[in-house]
Amino acid sequence: MRVYLRTFSLCIVIGLLSLVYLFSKHDAESFSPVLKQVRAPLEPSVAKNLNRVKSKQLPTATTPHTPRDVAHKVNSAGQREMMQLAVVACGDRHGEAVNMLKTAAMLSSRALRFHIFAEEQLHTSIKTALDSWPAFIRAKFSYVIHPISFPHEKHEEWSQLFKPCASQRLFLPMILKEVDSLLYVDTDVLFLQPVELIWDMLTHFNSTQLVAMAPEHEEPRIAWYSRFSRHPYYGKTGINSGAMLMNLTRMRMIQFKNGMTSVGLHWDELLMPLLQKYKLNITWGDQDLINIIFHYNPEMVFTFPCHWNYHPDHCIYGSNCILAEEEGVLMLHGNRGVFHSNKQPAFKAVYDAFKHYIFGEDLIKSFLLPLEEALNRTTHTYCGKVSHFFARGLGMSARKIQRMLPAGG
Known part of the structure; x- marks a missing residue:
């Protein structure tokens, strides 16, 4: 009798497990089309609507960021996160900026999001240029044109630190709060190969690295920093900030060692004291400040190979x-x-x-x-x-x- 009861109980358990499996499979299949729809690349009509959004209208994140060792993860539909590319254009640099964005859109096959920081009088001409590109190119990207924005304290000093608006890139982690990772490039950069080759370097960051930049020079004998610098700098030759691949989430969260306090400071707490301490000793403005920061935090830098930022x-x-x-x-x-x-x-x-x-x-x-x-x-x-x-x-x-x-x- 006991044998029959055990057998009967076992059959009931197996039957219940089978029902659970069937229902779970049905639910997964019913959700998968929704996931694919949410993760699908932007349609041109959606991109067009996004084009009209100004930075002040962008939604801020409602959930806390957490650091990611793989900054561009593959989702359930097998698609990668959108690549985020930023540029700052002031004065007569908007033509260069558009040409740089042209190379990115022309050569890349993955979806791009352009963050363009420009003076108000340049917004219309930049928008006109990008909107004039054919539909098969515009389908590759969306864009937002942001106003130039500096802290109220020392606004004029920040805006004219080196070249007009150049130091805007120092404040990208605080402005683009909804962005996890970002590739910043100067206007005078051209992509000769797809952006994704550089973007994928995020997957090679270790647990302490948060930015990738190229050495200012390959050899100390021709390096400006090693010959004339009056402030600390990264490595033997310094680093060039013309292209920076950044995990912004980590930059916002980590406390940076520095030569001013015994405790670490967050990125937004660090910039103003650095400017006050070194403003009489810096020549290349924001690039010098970046070199000072990573002189004290070299473990946070992943160095680009030289052919990823090739200059004269x-x-x-x-x-x-x-x-x-x-x-x-x-x-x-x-x-x-x-x-x-x-x-x-x-x-x-x-x-x-x-x-x-x-x-x-x-x-x-x-x-x-x-x-x-x-x-x-x-x-x-x-x-x-x-x-x-x-x-x-x-x-x-x-x-x-x-x-x-x-x-x-």
Whole structure:
């Protein structure tokens, strides 16, 4: 009798477990279309509506942020989080900013969100330029144009610290409170390969790293910081703030060691005391302050390879970026105005090629081949001798994109 009761009880348990499994499977299947809909890339109509949103209208997070070791996680639908790209454009820099954004939208295949910080009088021209791009390009990104914003205390001093508005990037963690991770680049940067190659570096951050930047120079003998600096700086040659990949969540939460107090200070508590202490000793403004911060916190920095922020000093003193020779250039940084002068015509040739390319034209015939011809005419110059580094990765990206373009585009 006991055997029968045990058998009967076992059958009931198995039956109940089977019912639970079937119901749970049904519920999961019923929710999956909803998840896919929420995580789907923005439709052009949605992106268009987002374009009208100003920064003051952006919703703030209602749940506390927590640090993430993988800053761009893959969701249940297999899609990655949107890449967030920021730029600051003041004075006559809005044309450069639009050209930089053009390279990002042109070469990347993942969804992008542009955060453009600009003076009020520049908003209309930037919006007009971005909205004029064809639908198949606009479908790749959404954007917000933010006003320039500095703390009320020392507002004028912050705004004119180095170049107009340049120090705005120091305050991005406090302004973009809803953003977890961000790639900031100067206006005089061009992407020569897809943004996702740089963005994915977030997955390589260890538990203490919160920002990735490139060394200011590869060699101490040509490094400004190691020769003339009157303040602490990161490493042997300093770091260049023209491109910064940041985990903003960590930057907001972590307390930073410093040379002023025995206790750590949060990012927003640190900036004003640093300015007061070093303002007579800094030459490059906000970049100097960033170097001071990470001099005391070197474990927080992940250094970019040199070909991810390639600038004229990598070629005018001889070729001193080996990875550019092996893998091509990912980001071309035209500092010191070389995109607009004849000092280094190879840099100007790349800038002009992007500027004059019309979306929808054949990328090979109308962009890549004319660029290669222009670069060949610069081989008598220092950087022209290595300009094939510029075209290597760019050529592969352009050919891949051309194969993916819609018919007739």
